[in-house]
Amino acid sequence: MIHLLTQLGEKTRHSFTKLGRSSFFLQQILIAIIDVLPRPHLLSKQLYAIGVLSFFLITISGLFVGMVLGLQGYYILSNFGADEALGVMVATSLVRELGPVVAALLFAGRAGSALTAEIGLMKATEQLSGMEMMAIDPIKRIIAPRFLAGFISMPLLAALFSSVGILGGHLIGVNLLGVDEGSYWSQMQTSLDFYDDILNGVIKSLIFGFVISWIALFEGYDAIPTSEGVSRATTRTVVNSAFAILGLDFILTALMFGDI
């Protein structure tokens, strides 16, 4: 019994220590970002690895999600004779929720896990400590550019996801199922607000980008430097990112759209 309690206490303390370490790590990154700005080639390399390589995954997923929304929305809305409202349904669900959330989940799986594995392996092969020996701060050189690239890529990818999804809904709804094209766009335009819907979606994706990059980089940096440790860290990145995205999404939605 006492043994159990000690273990519980140990685990709780351990998780708080980890939270503290990650907060300190975040603070170091944020300070180091200033040093990235004069070296744009570091950032552009990471934007390529994080953003450009996620481009096709995000656009193709967005297209299919939009097409499914168009199909399902049409079946349900046509029951009520309201299939003109298809555009509103597709656009609202994409811009407010699905765009930021699904893009973030895919991003965590595609780019987040890669980041953790990369950093973890750098640590396991002692590249990070090698850099420290050469008086190069790995946080400034390795971590901060990746963090900034994730933070920049995420809203762009989410916007792409939503836009492509709306076009996918258009493809199915208008071109295939025969919803009127004019009402698809015009009803969308009258019911979606730039500040309430689109800007809030962008803010969501910025926050998700921040959190995913933070989790992925910290798990990599904090990984046990063995092959098993790296693999565990990669799993933790995907799991923790998914929890953080969905939990934060609920809080953000309640804050942003609660009073409407």
Place this chain on the structure above:
Amino acid sequence: MQHSVKQDTLVGLFVATGIAALFFMAMQISNLSAFSETESYTISAAFENSGGLKVKSPVVVGGVRVGRVVAITLDQKKFQSVVTMKIESQYDQLPEDTSASIFTAGLLGEQYVSLEPGGMDEVLVNNSIIDITQPAIVLEEIIGKFLFKDNDAESKE
């Protein structure tokens, strides 16, 4: 990873398409382009019942959107709802005896204010008040009336 010009180009393309997607959303999907803050003047009208009218609901004349609702408040003395509307300045020829009604687009669609121009020479200016109004039609009331009428008819028989 070797750093190359091709990578830079791809990064540039990626950022450009991302920003283009944001622009697409702002312009094509939202109402940003429809109602940028153009010059406008404010008029108000008191309705017995403003129904499901909301802030930002459209104000139309003969089906053409000329402005939007900016505020709905309760007049504590008459217990009427005072609807304040912003009308675009280019539509400055509305006669003073214009009447306002609240209609519903379709059976269950959103509600809007419809202005029907009268025949006077004087025009509505900033802070004018529309006197002739027709309240929103509340579906439940009509159904209620319909049912009661039916009951009355039955009881007379």
